[in-house]
Amino acid sequence: MDSAAAREQALDAAERLFYGRGVKSVGMDDVRTASGVSLKRLYQLFPAKEQLVVAYLERRDARWRGQLAAHVARQGEPRERILAVFDWLREWFAEEGFRGCAWINAYGELGATSAAVADRVRAHKQAFRDYLGTLVADAGLPARMAGHLFLLAEGAMVTAGVTGRPDPAGEAREAARALLAAER
């Protein structure tokens, strides 16, 4: 197995474990066992656990935003594209094993002690917010709408995570629709 494959396998296992149980509850040994990548290799690829955590957040960020954008792109109307964000959230919330937003959870766990993790969380949230900004601009809506939609989405993620139910996505969609309607 070459380095690139080992890296992917390690990240696959790390993501599954970190997301499912929280970062601090997962030891490097758990990652070794789940991935089949030896400790030696693990520490070659990621010289410290923190770097594995950062890599996990970065890879997940790219995939998360890619999937969201792909889903949204299937809608033609600018306002429909905005509402599609919330439809995608509902699909995500309903996934088997959904346990809330990985970045919000990581921030609660490590934000106070790891600057690198806190930075990754902020970067992810900023990127999501900027993305909403482009959707809002494409719809010819005032820029402030992006912030409002962002807060609804974040609230839905937190609430779905804590309650374990996907309903908040529908509520957020409803609220978003009301906000859009008010701008017409």
Next chain:
Amino acid sequence: MDSAAAREQALDAAERLFYGRGVKSVGMDDVRTASGVSLKRLYQLFPAKEQLVVAYLERRDARWRGQLAAHVARQGEPRERILAVFDWLREWFAEEGFRGCAWINAYGELGATSAAVADRVRAHKQAFRDYLGTLVADAGLPARMAGHLFLLAEGAMVTAGVTGRPDPAGEAREAARALLAAER
């Protein structure tokens, strides 16, 4: 020092430390040192760390909701009372040492491993949501508004916590006002 005083002192220190650095980064020994309550006494009052965490969340919940309700009660108009929730959030976000919502953070840290903590978080969020429900009902607004306002507030808490800025309270207030206006 009697038991009740020791309990308060322990909880004061625990709250300061847990909230400021996260629960897992704080040892029982740190609580002992910061509170001046001996380990023996600490374990008499709270037979395990988890119970100290639960007690911290419960006491903070009572105070948090009490302060919010007191602030809101100063407003006479039902719709003003709803907006006052977001004004209070802004004050909270701007406080020295604000580090996000204690319950969201605790959930990210312990939700996956401690059922007792997860329960306290759900109870707190449910109580807050119910409270918004009473404000919405008093204003003669449709019940679904409570869910929308709740999501805005949760989104603001998360975002203020991650960014360290109080602005999300203002954005959420703006969005709430737009939602209220749409119902007139």
Next chain:
DNA sequence: AAGGTAGGAGAACGAACGTTCTCAGGTCAA
């Protein structure tokens, strides 16, 4: 074939931490 290098398995190390124990002193009842 010989020797060198990389990798895997897992033991080992050192620190942190939750929890319990020891010991010395103080208090109060009889």
Next chain:
DNA sequence: TTGACCTGAGAACGTTCGTTCTCCTACCTT
């Protein structure tokens, strides 16, 4: 006074975990 009990200070214990080290095997080069 005596003795039972409580308390505080902090040592001690057992576990977990991040990280490093040891040892052995397999493969590549010459």
